[in-house]
Amino acid sequence: MARAVAIDCDPGIDDMMALLTVCASPELDLRGVTTVGGNVGIELTTRNARSVLSLAGRGDVPVAAGAARSLVRVPVSEKRGAHGDGGLGGITLPEPPGTADLRPAAEFLAATVAAAPGPLTLFAVGPLTNVALFYALYPQVAARLDRLVVMGGSIGAGNMTPAAEFNVWFDPEAAHRVLTDPGVPVPTTLVPLDVTRRTGLVDADIAVLARSGPIGALTARALGGYRHGLGAVTPVHDAVAVLAVLHPELITTRPARVHVDAGYGPSRGGTVVDLEPADGPTVDVVVDADVHAVVEALLDRVTSLDQQV
Ligand code: BDR
Ligand code: CA
Numbered sequence: 001m002a003r004a005v006a007i008d009c010d011p012g013i014d015d016m017m018a019l020l021t022v023c024a025s026p027e028l029d030l031r032g033v034t035t036v037g038g039n040v041g042i043e044l045t046t047r048n049a050r051s052v053l054s055l056a057g058r059g060d061v062p063v064a065a066g067a068a069r070s071l072v073r074v075p076v077s078e079k080r081g082a083h084g085d086g087g088l089g090g091i092t093l094p095e096p097p098g099t100a101d102l103r104p105a106a107e108f109l110a111a112t113v114a115a116a117p118g119p120l121t122l123f124a125v126g127p128l129t130n131v132a133l134f135y136a137l138y139p140q141v142a143a144r145l146d147r148l149v150v151m152g153g154s155i156g157a158g159n160m161t162p163a164a165e166f167n168v169w170f171d172p173e174a175a176h177r178v179l180t181d182p183g184v185p186v187p188t189t190l191v192p193l194d195v196t197r198r199t200g201l202v203d204a205d206i207a208v209l210a211r212s213g214p215i216g217a218l219t220a221r222a223l224g225g226y227r228h229g230l231g232a233v234t235p236v237h238d239a240v241a242v243l244a245v246l247h248p249e250l251i252t253t254r255p256a257r258v259h260v261d262a263g264y265g266p267s268r269g270g271t272v273v274d275l276e277p278a279d280g281p282t283v284d285v286v287v288d289a290d291v292h293a294v295v296e297a298l299l300d301r302v303t304s305l306d307q308q309v
Contacts, residue, residue, distance in 0.1 A: 002029035003146075003245075004116040006109065008066070009238065010038030010126030011048035013089045013222045017302065018125050018151075018238035019049065020219065023056035024301040024308075025246055031120065032112040033063045034105035038126040038170055040087035042068040045126070046100055048086075051093035055215060056305055059096060066105025066130035070171035075269070077169075079160055082227045089225025091218055105130040110138040119146030121245060124178070125238035127167050128152070132174035135184050142184045150179065151241040153258065153271035154193040155287070163261065163270030165193045172262040172269045179258045179271070179283060189284045190258060191241040192273070195251075199240050199294045200233035208299050213306025236298060243294050244286060250297070252288040257281075 005028045009015040022030050033053065035045040046065040053061050084090045101108055109130070113120050122145055124131045131150075135142045152167035152175065160169040168175040177183070179190065201209075201223065210220035223234050244251050257277035261270045273285055 001118070002027055004029045004031050004118055004120040005123065006030070006032045006034065006112050006120060007123040008034045008036060008105065008126060008130050009049060010036050010045045011052060012039040012045065012087055012126070012238065013083050013226045014236045014238040015039070015125055016048070016052050016088060016219065016222055017236045017298070018123065018242050019052045020056055020215070020305060021239045021242045021298060021301045023053065023058045024305045027246065030058065030061050031116055032108060033061055034066050034108055034130050035063065036066045036105065036126040036130050037068045038167065039083045044087045047096070048088055050096035050100060054096040055093055055218065057308070059098065062101045064101040064103050064105050064108035067133065070127060070174065071129055071132065072173045075170055077160055084225050084227070089222040091222045091225070093218070106133040106137050109134045110141045113141050113144055119144060121145070121147045121149065123149050123241055125151045125241055127170035128174040128178045129171045132177040135177060135182055139184045142186060145186045147187045147189060148178070149189045149191065149241050149245055151191045151196065151238045153179070153190055153273070155273045155285070156194050158270060159193060161266065161269065163267035165271070168260060168271055169269030172260055176260040176262045180260050182281065189244060189253065189286065191244055191286045192271070193237070195286050195289050196235055196237035196240045197230065198291050199289055200230070200235040201295060202232055205295060205299055206234065209302060212303035215305045216303050219302060239298050240294060243297055247297055250290045250293050251286050253284040254287050255282040256285040258283045258285065
């Protein structure tokens with residue numbers, strides 16, 4: 001039986017890659033998508049999620065919008081905008097048919113987890129606001145999650161500040177709730193920036209996508225619009241989180257205590273990953289990956305969508 005999954009995202013170019021990877025994976029039974037404000041505002045992330053699903057032939061998957069902003073303090077940085085004004089690197093996808101689910105994301109997640117035929121795996125690849133609200137409002141339902149897989153944080157340097165990675169930087173209080181003090185016994189995997197920066201696409205990989213057909217070509221154009229400042233390698237952070245579940249043999253994890261800095265100093269939004277924890281709940285942190293095989297597997301998945309149409 002396919003593994004029941006849901007994805008909370010803020011598309012976002014690499015969120016688009018993550019959604020396409022899920023849609024291309026028969027081992028995964030995608031039961032719902034929730035959106036959060038992050039890379040762009042909530043109206044755009046919701047529209048983008050619905051458009052990407054429709055592009056992949058999965059317009060039937062319900063999408064529910066969640067938090068428009070972070071829980072406590074709205075972050076400000078000139079470094080925002082890496083995904084372009086529309087969030088998908090300058091491409092415009094057709095208006096998706098139908099409408100979004102009217103329930104707020106936390107309520108929708110609770111209903112989706114409760115209705116799933118078995119324990120559900122939740123991918124969280126945007127700011128953690130919706131997941132924190134889900135844990136706070138529905139702890140008993142959240143405890144039924146099979147696993148939470150988060151793209152976020154870093155062992156070393158961040159990408160928004162020297163300390164902070166974007167998803168944690170955007171809502172540190174929510175990240176603290178989910179990663180440091182969840183209050184619910186949910187097995188959690190953290191896919192940090194250190195690994196996702198290494199598992200990016202070079203121009204030849206993007207050319208493979210561009211040649212595969214209409215879906216690959218649009219994805220390649222979106223990736224071309226990613227203003228990430230890393231030179232020749234275009235990261236696909238969020239898709240690596242999906243790959244970590246599809247191909248656990250390609251990653252190495254270590255149990256760690258993850259402390260989120262929710263203070264107001266210069267390291268706000270930073271994560272301190274203690275790989276030799278004395279006590280407290282631990283998170284399985286991805287510390288290494290078979291870079292070449294991860295990239296190959298991602299390309300295989302996304303290009304397979306064009307073979308299906
Ligand atoms: C994360 O931040 C976002 O910009 C990406 O979509 C990804 O989820 C990487 O730091
Ligand atoms: Ca994201």
